[in-house]
Structures are given as C-alpha cells and as structure tokens.
Amino acid sequence: MKIAQIAPLMESVPPRLYGGSERIVSYLTDELVRAGHDVTLFASGDSVSSARLVPCVPIALRLDANVRDPIPYYMLMLDRVRERVDEFDILHFHIDQFHFPLFRPIAQRTVTTLHGRQDLHDLKPLYVGFSEMPLVTISNAQRKPIPNANFVATVYHGIPAQLLKPNYRPRGNYLAFLGRISPEKRPDRAIRIARALEIPLKIAAKVDKVDEAYFREKIVPLLNQPGVEFIGEIDERAKSEFLGDAAALLFRCGSVPEIIDHGVTGLIVGAMDEAIRMVPEVLALDRRAVRQRFDQRFSAARMAKDYVHVYRSLLKRPALPERETALPRLQPELEKGMN
C-alpha cells in the first residue's frame, strides 16, 4: 500500500527528547516499512526514518529559536502533501485539524489520529462540521467528550518489542512513578501509597512550565520524607532500567481500565485505602505474563497491523455521496474489529 504519514512539525520523528505523537509516528512508520508498504513521511528535516522523508521544515520547530508561530509551516506542509496526493492510497494525518478543509473532498482516503485531549470546547463543532473525516482515537476514554464524532477505530499505541528489555528479577525494591508532575497525574497520591507501605518511591518526571507552581508548593514539601526520591526527567534508555528494576509502577490515567488487564498486568483500584492494600498483590504478579500481554497488545507491530486494517477498511468503502456525509458514525463494525 502507498501510505503518507503526516507528522507534527514541533519535534523531529522520532523526537530527540519528549514528543509523544512524533515517537508513535516514528514507530508506526518504521513498522509499516518493515511490513513491505511504500511509506512517505512528511516531517521536519531532522527526522530519521526508514520511509521516504519529505522534509517540510529544516529542523523541528521546537528546536528553532526563531520560530514563534508554527501555523505558516503547517500551511506550507499541507501544500506539499496536496501536490503529491495522487501518489498515495491513504494519507494518515497526525496534525490535529489543519488538514480538514483541504482534504475533505478525499476524506475516505484519509485517516486522522487524535493524539491530544478532546475535552476542549472548541473541538466540538469541528467534528460535527467535518463529520466525514475518519478519526482514530488512542483510547476509548478519549472519545467521551465527543461521542458522536466519526470514529473508525481505537488503535492503542505500540512500541518496538526490543525498546524496553523485560526484567524478571528486578533489583530495585522501589515503586516507580513515571511521566509528568501535574495535579491530574496525582504524584501526591503515589507518595502517600509508598509512604503508607514504607516502600521507597522513585519519581522520574518532567515538570512543565505550567506545573512549576504546583510542583514547588504541593510536591517539593513531600520530597523531604524518607524513601521518596525525585530523579527528574529521564530518556528512553534510562526508562528501560528504571521500569525494569522497579517492583511496580503507580499510575493514574483515564485509559487505565483499557490498558491494564486486571489481575494479569496490574490491578485497577478506586480509593486510596484500596490502593495501599493491593500493592503486595501487584508485587506478586507474574512478570512473564505481564510481558507476554505486552507483546500481544502493545507492540509496534500490532499497532501497525491495526492501522493497516483501518486503511484497508477505508479503501473498501465506496466514495461517499454528499447526503451520507452527515452520518455520525460510518462503520461501527469496523471499530469492533479493531478493539
């Protein structure tokens, strides 16, 4: 299949540091190439990919100190994609909604992965107005604020099987918190759980500018307690060791019930006392079974297969006559196949 991947321009593909969407585009693109597809990647010029790269800006916009406004670069990128649109069977967009007006006439040859939060007021009219643009969510939880948008599938993120090495005999007797310091991630609760059990906690997390006050006022005072260690942000390589050596990971997020197989890869708890009570049970989980489930559900190869399934299903659809474009959901059966 001839596939265009249209990546965000803020970070390179893959990103040098953070940048979740660009990392996923990188894994997906490389897997699609490995599976024999003809893939063209529209991305920043400092991207590295086994696909054919079409550089749309010289370097990632976030690394270019002169860049204030990213929008002109996205307009130029869309123009380059448009010029070559006939070369592709399918165009897979990862750039929010910039492409909607331009590519609406060939909606059935496009798919858009929603990488961000969808609970923003301003997005609601967008998915009504562009109801025939096929959308992929990265979790079912992500759909809640826009239940009637034109979803064709949920495709969970996958990562290369060899990226994080499994470790069946963790050396660290610590609980891990990984991600971002912010109120909704509840690092304070992770600290409380670890302190209640007197198990050390290691916090590997970045602090965004918007969260600096929260970090300083709410979290820093808690870091003085025994057994609580803040190690800041870590890169991909350090992550493998940090997670591999951890006794367990504490995590709070909307899509957890979809990601975790309760009793196999983790335990989903409600209240704090339950969380504290259940930690020993988490520590006793079979780590080989956890890894096996990862290989089944969250490898980059699985993600690429799911997306190819989405592409093929879209291409099998007849081009939509105008009157059908208002249908809120086009193919519920396709979604079923994906999940």
Add this chain to the structure above:
Amino acid sequence: MKIAQIAPLMESVPPRLYGGSERIVSYLTDELVRAGHDVTLFASGDSVSSARLVPCVPIALRLDANVRDPIPYYMLMLDRVRERVDEFDILHFHIDQFHFPLFRPIAQRTVTTLHGRQDLHDLKPLYVGFSEMPLVTISNAQRKPIPNANFVATVYHGIPAQLLKPNYRPRGNYLAFLGRISPEKRPDRAIRIARALEIPLKIAAKVDKVDEAYFREKIVPLLNQPGVEFIGEIDERAKSEFLGDAAALLFRCGSVPEIIDHGVTGLIVGAMDEAIRMVPEVLALDRRAVRQRFDQRFSAARMAKDYVHVYRSLLKRPALPERETALPRLQPELEKGMN
C-alpha cells in the same frame, strides 16, 4: 461583480469595541454594496452589514468566554467558503494565511489583504511557498520585511466620509495622542513635546496587557506633570469630538510619510528639537485643506474603488501557468495605478 469578503472571526464586523481589521472590512463591504456589487460577507453571526451575511460562528470569538482556540472555527469557515466558491467572481480574504493551501488552485480569483505586521520570521517562507497568492498591503512601509512577496497593490485604509465630523474651529487648546500605549508609539515623546511648548496634551489610548509594565513604570510617572491628561480608551463617537477639538495630533508610525502630505495635512519631523520647533507651523495648517485631502485620499469610497480596481485587474489576468508563479512581482503597473 460577485464578491466574497472573508473577515476575521475575533470581532464582529464592525467590531463593538476595538478591532481594526474588522472595522475596515465593514467599511469596505458596505461601500461595495453601495456601489452596486453583489457582496457576501463571511463573518461572526453578530456582524451587521448591508451585504449578505454568512455567519461562521454565533458571536465574535473574543466575546465568547468558552473559546480558547480560534483555529477550529477558521477551519470550519474555510469549508463554508469552499462550498460556495463557484458563486463568486472574487474572494477577498482578511484572515492572514489560513486559506493559502485550500485556495491556491484558484489564486487568481483571490486577494489577501495583509492587516498585520510582516516583520515576523515565520512569514518569510510562507510568501515564497505561496508566491502566486495576490497580496495587498495597507502601506508600502509594511512591505519592507518581505520585499519579494507577490504584491498587487497598496490600498490605504479609508473610513466613511461622515464618520468623523470636520471641525474648523477647534475649541480645545490641546495636542492629542490617540491609540495605544506602547514603547514603539512613543507616548513619552508626545509628553515631552507638549511640555516643552506648554500646550496641554490629552492622551486617549488603550493599554494592552503586554504594555502594562511599560505604562506603569515609564508613562504613569510622567502623567503627574501639569497639562498632561490620560483619558484612557475612547469609542468611535468620542473620537470625533476628541480629534475635532484638538489643535493637532502627535503621531509616530512607520507609514506616516505615506499618509501625511507634508505641509498640507501635517509635518513630518525627525529629531525631538525639530518636532518641538514645528508644532506652531502645524497649528497654522489650513484645516479645510486637511479635510479635503482626507476626502480625496482616505474615504471608504476611495478604498472600495481601489479594491474594485484590484479585483478587475486580477480577473483580467489569464490563469497562471506553473512556471510563472515564481515571479516575485506580477504587475508593477497595477500597483502604480493604485497609489
């Protein structure tokens, strides 16, 4: 002629309070209707116009407390314009660059007025990449940072002849400063000039959030002097009286040499001592001659006529073959006719 005017969505057309671009779109649209053209205005739903209004959002985005991100609304607006594109001879855009990728294939039927500053790094590649999109500047000074863009004319703003009443016997013995408190507008110099001559100065200006520190630290201390009065922001009606009663207006801006007819409608000065020395000469200018020059050069009717000239010249052009689109300037003779 069948004309589409595509206005910004931040303010209504005309705006209730500030909003320079939307005000100009309003004056232009109403004049075009008066001249017998068939005009459709794409704008916020609270706009008021003698043209056919296509409401693209219910109310101006700046007045909608729920709106965080204006981009989705512009995408929806572009889609509405696209749907009806065949109804128009010419499409006149006032929304920066959002429409460039979508309307590039019919570039010769579009014109884009640049309402903002063009000295931003991120705009340079845009005008190279979309070199066939015809652009109108609102002054020649505005072109300096992007000299090779595809300019087809400079069209100076015009306002309705009856908006500001001429006053040939001003009652106020004061100098006026009108606009915005910010370092580049040099209100401090206006104060120095007025103080040096011991003529009262009235400052009617808004203070934007970004300029609050400048206002507090640099300007407020100067307001304690005798004869310096800060009256804040004023509306259109108050402007007529404020300007009509003023002995003269002090102004500093990039396009002044284009706007002022030196010795007729004002005096253009370089250094501060020259400014102070020349004020009496400004006070002696013939106010009827000033008004006459305004009627000739800056009425809304003149602005509309200029734009119709631009529209007609664009429509006379043959559709551009690809190789010609790289020409830096397409019709210098058209520009000459405009200025």
